[in-house]
Amino acid sequence: MKKPIALLGIVLASLVPLNHLRAQTSEKQEPIMIERQGSFAIGGSVIKNPGTFDPIERTPEGQTFHGDHAYVFYQIPLETRKYPLVMWHGFGQFSKTWETTPDGREGYQNIFLRRGYSVYLMNQPRRGNAGRSTELATITPTPDEQFWFNIFRIGEWPNYFPGVQFAEDKETLNQYFRQITPNIGGFDKEVITDAVSLLFDKIGEGILVTHSHSGGFGWATAIKNPKIKAIVSYEPGSGFLFPEGEVPSPIANSAGQLEALGVPKEEFLKLTKIPIIIYYGDNIPEKPDPNPGIDGWRARLEMARLWSDTVNKHGGDVTVVHLPEIGIKGNTHFPFSDLNNVQIANLMSSWLQEKKLD
Amino acid sequence: MKKPIALLGIVLASLVPLNHLRAQTSEKQEPIMIERQGSFAIGGSVIKNPGTFDPIERTPEGQTFHGDHAYVFYQIPLETRKYPLVMWHGFGQFSKTWETTPDGREGYQNIFLRRGYSVYLMNQPRRGNAGRSTELATITPTPDEQFWFNIFRIGEWPNYFPGVQFAEDKETLNQYFRQITPNIGGFDKEVITDAVSLLFDKIGEGILVTHSHSGGFGWATAIKNPKIKAIVSYEPGSGFLFPEGEVPSPIANSAGQLEALGVPKEEFLKLTKIPIIIYYGDNIPEKPDPNPGIDGWRARLEMARLWSDTVNKHGGDVTVVHLPEIGIKGNTHFPFSDLNNVQIANLMSSWLQEKKLD
Numbered sequence: 001m002k003k004p005i006a007l008l009g010i011v012l013a014s015l016v017p018l019n020h021l022r023a024q025t026s027e028k029q030e031p032i033m034i035e036r037q038g039s040f041a042i043g044g045s046v047i048k049n050p051g052t053f054d055p056i057e058r059t060p061e062g063q064t065f066h067g068d069h070a071y072v073f074y075q076i077p078l079e080t081r082k083y084p085l086v087m088w089h090g091f092g093q094f095s096k097t098w099e100t101t102p103d104g105r106e107g108y109q110n111i112f113l114r115r116g117y118s119v120y121l122m123n124q125p126r127r128g129n130a131g132r133s134t135e136l137a138t139i140t141p142t143p144d145e146q147f148w149f150n151i152f153r154i155g156e157w158p159n160y161f162p163g164v165q166f167a168e169d170k171e172t173l174n175q176y177f178r179q180i181t182p183n184i185g186g187f188d189k190e191v192i193t194d195a196v197s198l199l200f201d202k203i204g205e206g207i208l209v210t211h212s213h214s215g216g217f218g219w220a221t222a223i224k225n226p227k228i229k230a231i232v233s234y235e236p237g238s239g240f241l242f243p244e245g246e247v248p249s250p251i252a253n254s255a256g257q258l259e260a261l262g263v264p265k266e267e268f269l270k271l272t273k274i275p276i277i278i279y280y281g282d283n284i285p286e287k288p289d290p291n292p293g294i295d296g297w298r299a300r301l302e303m304a305r306l307w308s309d310t311v312n313k314h315g316g317d318v319t320v321v322h323l324p325e326i327g328i329k330g331n332t333h334f335p336f337s338d339l340n341n342v343q344i345a346n347l348m349s350s351w352l353q354e355k356k357l358d
Numbered sequence: 359m360k361k362p363i364a365l366l367g368i369v370l371a372s373l374v375p376l377n378h379l380r381a382q383t384s385e386k387q388e389p390i391m392i393e394r395q396g397s398f399a400i401g402g403s404v405i406k407n408p409g410t411f412d413p414i415e416r417t418p419e420g421q422t423f424h425g426d427h428a429y430v431f432y433q434i435p436l437e438t439r440k441y442p443l444v445m446w447h448g449f450g451q452f453s454k455t456w457e458t459t460p461d462g463r464e465g466y467q468n469i470f471l472r473r474g475y476s477v478y479l480m481n482q483p484r485r486g487n488a489g490r491s492t493e494l495a496t497i498t499p500t501p502d503e504q505f506w507f508n509i510f511r512i513g514e515w516p517n518y519f520p521g522v523q524f525a526e527d528k529e530t531l532n533q534y535f536r537q538i539t540p541n542i543g544g545f546d547k548e549v550i551t552d553a554v555s556l557l558f559d560k561i562g563e564g565i566l567v568t569h570s571h572s573g574g575f576g577w578a579t580a581i582k583n584p585k586i587k588a589i590v591s592y593e594p595g596s597g598f599l600f601p602e603g604e605v606p607s608p609i610a611n612s613a614g615q616l617e618a619l620g621v622p623k624e625e626f627l628k629l630t631k632i633p634i635i636i637y638y639g640d641n642i643p644e645k646p647d648p649n650p651g652i653d654g655w656r657a658r659l660e661m662a663r664l665w666s667d668t669v670n671k672h673g674g675d676v677t678v679v680h681l682p683e684i685g686i687k688g689n690t691h692f693p694f695s696d697l698n699n700v701q702i703a704n705l706m707s708s709w710l711q712e713k714k715l716d
Contacts, residue, residue, distance in 0.1 A: 031436050032392040038458035041536035049501040053515055063501035066535040078389050094487055100396035128487040129452050131539040137497045143407040143421035150413055177424040178399035181489040
């Protein structure tokens with residue numbers, strides 16, 4: 001199963017000529033021309049407390065609470081391309097994922113603005129600037145960063161993977177750990193995907209760029225809203241949706257069981273109507289490994305391939321690119337902010353061009 | 359005491375010629391030329407849990423937790439002015455304060471970028487995108503928005519003040535309420551002001567723009583860091599710092615007692631070294647009022663005047679502008695996002711020009 005996918009990856013990579021790569025790098029010195037920029041809340045719900053508001057005592061009676069919205073910051077460059085990019089962070093992260101990289105270089109926000117795309121950075125409901133949650137939340141400062149260092153495949157703490165595309169100075173790690181921010185209350189898939197679907201209703205047709213946890217939410221949102229014209233997904237972690245009756249068995253790994261989910265076939269078929277590309281980075285073991293930090297990704301990559309095969313069997317257009325198989329080494333769980341992120345962005349640009357989405 | 363201050367306000371307003379106002383409005387159609395933009399965490403601390411990290415069991419032993427930093431998004435326009443503006447939200451708010459207004463117009467972020475200022479939007483530690491708190495936090499979704507409607511002087515719920523500079527449509531109120539976001543854990547003045555002081559160490563000399571709760575934090579930060587060259591403060595709410603021995607009595611109001619704080623005189627004197635301007639909006643009663651939503655502001659305005667007199671008596675340069683006294687009516691607690699925010703921005707521009715800070 002792997003070989004044809006790897007070959008396709010090589011074809012994709014070869015679409016990026018070397019001088020194009022050079023141009024993308026040197027254009028960093030040009031100013032970014034912003035036609036307009038701004039922010040708004042989208043989606044969410046309102047708690048309406050019964051009773052009458054007392055302006056003197058100011059008890060909760062008769063008061064409201066607006067929460068569970070997403071928060072979006074957008075920038076529209078001059079002479080923008082047809083479809084905007086909506087960038088959606090993963091678990092425990094926020095829009096910072098796409099902003100300045102931990103080592104201080106430009107992230108996807110700036111890279112794709114410079115390439116003429118409108119960029120919408122989102123914080124999903126109950127995260128970061130969208131922190132007003134309708135659910136009671138208890139947030140405990142539990143030390144967990146070495147766990148994430150391993151899960152995000154920077155290395156095996158305290159060692160960095162040889163050749164990892166991540167700067168090994170202290171301040172980079174400081175910035176990287178400070179990208180983590182808690183969920184305020186529980187995850188509610190409907191609340192989250194409804195908000196993102198409403199975002200596409202507001203801005204019109206566009207391309208969704210997901211990472212990790214938002215990968216699965218992205219498939220669910222694309223089923224809800226046909227204005228999502230394509231998905232670029234970096235290291236989707238869970239929530240792969242199969243037709244009921246075709247759901248594969250869970251994939252055991254040393255981090256637990258990776259489950260697939262079933263949806264009615266008519267919903268699943270909506271995922272066959274749009275082009276989708278999925279990227280995974282390096283240091284994912286080929287065989288079961290006792291280190292759960294990396295072994296979970298073996299299962300997820302395997303699941304992504306099962307899913308890709310299933311969508312494509314039903315007429316879809318999913319490509320899974322395992323970056324080392326096309327000769328791109330050392331990428332972590334965050335390829336878009338890794339040291340070679342311009343190269344990674346070039347792959348995405350080429351794919352959008354190939355699919356006539358630019 | 360009021361008269362000379364009001365007259366000074368009139369002089370300031372007259373410095374903004376009408377065609378300047380027109381120019382500022384029409385330039386909204388031009389693109390914003392961004393030399394560079396990005397984001398980073400600044401300040402904060404690290405919890406280091408004793409023990410050795412176990413990559414298999416992944417318990418908290420031997421793990422770290424980076425928290426209590428501020429989060430900053432900055433934009434540097436082409437041909438930027440000498441001093442950047444650091445914009446700091448108030449209580450229960452985040453950087454949205456300065457972004458798109460609730461009714462969808464440009465806020466201070468865009469207005470001052472267009473006027474050539476570098477703009478740094480900050481989320482203080484434990485707020486919004488800086489939500490990683492080293493303190494345990496329990497966050498309850500208590501309906502409270504009618505309380506804030508009154509405190510923020512939009513009106514007396516459910517009525518808007520006649521002539522209020524706030525759009526009365528439903529979506530504006532929806533966006534406005536969704537600007538509220540919780541604090542993750544308690545307020546820690548040292549944690550907060552240390553982070554902002556470190557921000558000025560990083561970016562160099564600049565101008566601090568505060569709102570409401572950050573007003574008091576702003577005075578405390580300016581004592582810590584002489585790189586703060588001026589402060590523009592909108593409706594500072596508390597934390598007025600007087601020399602020990604000169605602290606005025608608390609000012610009673612129907613929302614409680616407004617206390618002044620004492621600091622050693624040598625610290626206080628640092629506040630006499632920089633120009634400071636303070637603005638308050640409309641619908642602040644002149645005499646005690648049973649409505650605590652507005653009466654608290656009577657006390658705060660009175661305290662601001664006592665403070666201004668004290669700083670100036672010691673050789674400082676503080677101006678208090680009560681907007682209705684210079685003929686600008688209807689402003690809420692958020693003058694910088696009110697319907698007349700270009701006019702409000704023009705006052706600030708003129709003051710910066712007058713103080714040779716632009």
